[in-house]
Amino acid sequence: MPVDENLKNLISEINKTxxxxxxxxxxxxxxxxxxxxxxxxxIKSILPKNIELVSGPGCPVCVTPQKTIDSAVRLAIKGIPIxxxxxxxxxxxxxxxxxxxxxxxxxxxxxxxxxxALKLKxxxxxxxxxxxxxxxxxxxxxxxxxxxxxxxxxHKTIPEAMNLIVSNKxxxxxxxxxxxxxxxxxxxxxxxxxxxxxxxxxxxxKDILKSLLMLLRQIKADKKDVENxxxxxxxxxxxxxxxxxxxxxxxxxxxxxxxxxxxxxSGLKLKKEYQTHDAIDKYKxxxxxxxxxxxxxxxxxxxxxMGMIEPEQCPLFSKICTPDNPIGPCMVGSESGCKIAYKYRxxxxxx
Amino acid sequence: MPNNTIKLKHxxxxxxxxxxxxxxxxxxxxxGDWKGTLDDGAYLKAGNKxxxxxxxxxxxxxxxxxxxxxxxxxxxxxxxxxxVMGAEPIALTLSIIIEEGFKKEHLDTIIDSVNTLxxxxxxPIVTGDTKVMPKGQLDGIIINTAGIGTTKDxxxxxNIAPKDKVIITGTIGDHGGAILATRFDYKTDxxxxxxxxxxxxxxxxxxxxxxxxxxxxxxxxxLNELADKAKVKxxxxxxxxxxxxxxxxxxxxxxxxxxxxxxxGRALLIVSEDDEIEVLELLKKELxxxxxxxxxxxxxxxxxxxxxxxxIFLDNPGGTGVPRIC
Numbered sequence: 001m002p003v004d005e006n007l008k009n010l011i012s013e014i015n016k017t018x019x020x021x022x023x024x025x026x027x028x029x030x031x032x033x034x035x036x037x038x039x040x041x042x043i044k045s046i047l048p049k050n051i052e053l054v055s056g057p058g059c060p061v062c063v064t065p066q067k068t069i070d071s072a073v074r075l076a077i078k079g080i081p082i083x084x085x086x087x088x089x090x091x092x093x094x095x096x097x098x099x100x101x102x103x104x105x106x107x108x109x110x111x112x113x114x115x116x117a118l119k120l121k122x123x124x125x126x127x128x129x130x131x132x133x134x135x136x137x138x139x140x141x142x143x144x145x146x147x148x149x150x151x152x153x154x155h156k157t158i159p160e161a162m163n164l165i166v167s168n169k170x171x172x173x174x175x176x177x178x179x180x181x182x183x184x185x186x187x188x189x190x191x192x193x194x195x196x197x198x199x200x201x202x203x204x205x206k207d208i209l210k211s212l213l214m215l216l217r218q219i220k221a222d223k224k225d226v227e228n229x230x231x232x233x234x235x236x237x238x239x240x241x242x243x244x245x246x247x248x249x250x251x252x253x254x255x256x257x258x259x260x261x262x263x264x265x266s267g268l269k270l271k272k273e274y275q276t277h278d279a280i281d282k283y284k285x286x287x288x289x290x291x292x293x294x295x296x297x298x299x300x301x302x303x304x305x306m307g308m309i310e311p312e313q314c315p316l317f318s319k320i321c322t323p324d325n326p327i328g329p330c331m332v333g334s335e336s337g338c339k340i341a342y343k344y345r346x347x348x349x350x351x
Numbered sequence: 352m353p354n355n356t357i358k359l360k361h362x363x364x365x366x367x368x369x370x371x372x373x374x375x376x377x378x379x380x381x382x383g384d385w386k387g388t389l390d391d392g393a394y395l396k397a398g399n400k401x402x403x404x405x406x407x408x409x410x411x412x413x414x415x416x417x418x419x420x421x422x423x424x425x426x427x428x429x430x431x432x433x434x435v436m437g438a439e440p441i442a443l444t445l446s447i448i449i450e451e452g453f454k455k456e457h458l459d460t461i462i463d464s465v466n467t468l469x470x471x472x473x474x475p476i477v478t479g480d481t482k483v484m485p486k487g488q489l490d491g492i493i494i495n496t497a498g499i500g501t502t503k504d505x506x507x508x509x510n511i512a513p514k515d516k517v518i519i520t521g522t523i524g525d526h527g528g529a530i531l532a533t534r535f536d537y538k539t540d541x542x543x544x545x546x547x548x549x550x551x552x553x554x555x556x557x558x559x560x561x562x563x564x565x566x567x568x569x570x571x572x573x574l575n576e577l578a579d580k581a582k583v584k585x586x587x588x589x590x591x592x593x594x595x596x597x598x599x600x601x602x603x604x605x606x607x608x609x610x611x612x613x614x615x616g617r618a619l620l621i622v623s624e625d626d627e628i629e630v631l632e633l634l635k636k637e638l639x640x641x642x643x644x645x646x647x648x649x650x651x652x653x654x655x656x657x658x659x660x661x662x663i664f665l666d667n668p669g670g671t672g673v674p675r676i677c
Contacts, residue, residue: 344664
């Protein structure tokens, strides 16, 4: 049990409320960084037995389609320099990952932001940025496109995916811990139509515990509200400037999520006036005949992303699929469910 | 082909590197009378003493960093490898591989640091080698140092028992943090902790059961190695680990665990329960004001991290760390 009095009180309140509800409750943390905090502090182990916490689709690496990676690999092999965020390098593609392409001599660069990508472009004029991430990273991409960066666009939006998860009858989610960083951009309004109890949470353990308690109180009272427990960063309107930047460069479109399929209006594509920066279009000749992706049928990443199973329930977890040899995307990113579960796995999984 | 090549992760200080090294060691069958040939340094009984022998190659980008440069690092690292085994260094070698076009004044500064530290520690540089390679074939400069030392008693990693205490001599990750800050152009006051731990080991002579200098892979890697070799469980109280605010902030921004960041001037010490207070008092008096007990040894295996909420398993870091996305 923790020493801190505030934490102790929060935990005993959570226990009491969970007991009052008296049925099993499933709560999804949408954001991968929440999954990190929960694992890093061992939060699952102190929760009452009837509360299950599952990870959601909020890991950009996990939901980027394999074909997108195959396209980036193809361009890299054909001599087009590629820049992207570090976690993307290890994601397995059909033939190889970007990391393997890099080892074989392709020009592939890890960047921390699109500013770095633009700096690289000065040196490699035909550089392409593999743009991934949710509402938080999209504005930076939009800014860079306005400054001349070519991109493969794999940006996605979170509320639409949450809606799909709620509508899945086989997997009843009682409540969501809504993502903190995404909410700082989109505010609280886009969540209002999602039919579940929701609390926007920060990233310290006490933020997570307090938000869980708020969720349980909603569930107990049969409420489906959107509460904001990250008011230091998030307000109702979000960041207008960032959203305007995004909407000035991108249009909404249907988007393919790895392991989930196509979700209506959940993606972004470049507006007509920025079409010349679309690398998929620009290099369509180089991208001809990319074979349909083959995924390992035993890999259960889909079920992990949809919150249907825990990473440990996948037959490949920690046996064949490890961070050094990832079979599916969830074993790759620092916000990915399986990687986090592996990193903090208990004695049972220790070699 | 991809599975049959050496990857960057094989040099990153975690499990993949240990596997690679064990494989190489296994292939090198003849070890003569030398012992400890898989440790930081190997040792040989010579009369009533032991000879201790170690070597290390230094690549560091950037090679100038707040608090030092690759030259200071190359002397410090090798001296520390000898020191944590209880040995007094008697001589070092210095081999340098330089990239064509490397600035002479940079080389002069690096050699000057080597000289200053060698004189200060009274450890002579007795032989060496220099090569120059064509531009683009290496990143500036690579330095190798080998060191030889002597001791009456070897301090061994296996010498750990239940109830022993784990002490760290100062804040962790200052070196790794300072390097990351320089590399990513963050403005901080972080300075590398790069310093020889010889004085610390001398001060505590006879009271140390086991010691490590937590360089690559940080204390996470060292603790796992110790638990593994001594076949014990080590429980660390996370709240007690001294970490500077700047280091923590950099780690949060980049999504890196500070427990895996390199230190270049700290010692992770295992002492018996009875010596704990005295060792801490000695350390705090002059050399290490931030020294603190961070954990306890018990029967079992693996490293457990007690967080402010619960207990988790502290994994041996694997592979190279990359910055997070959002």
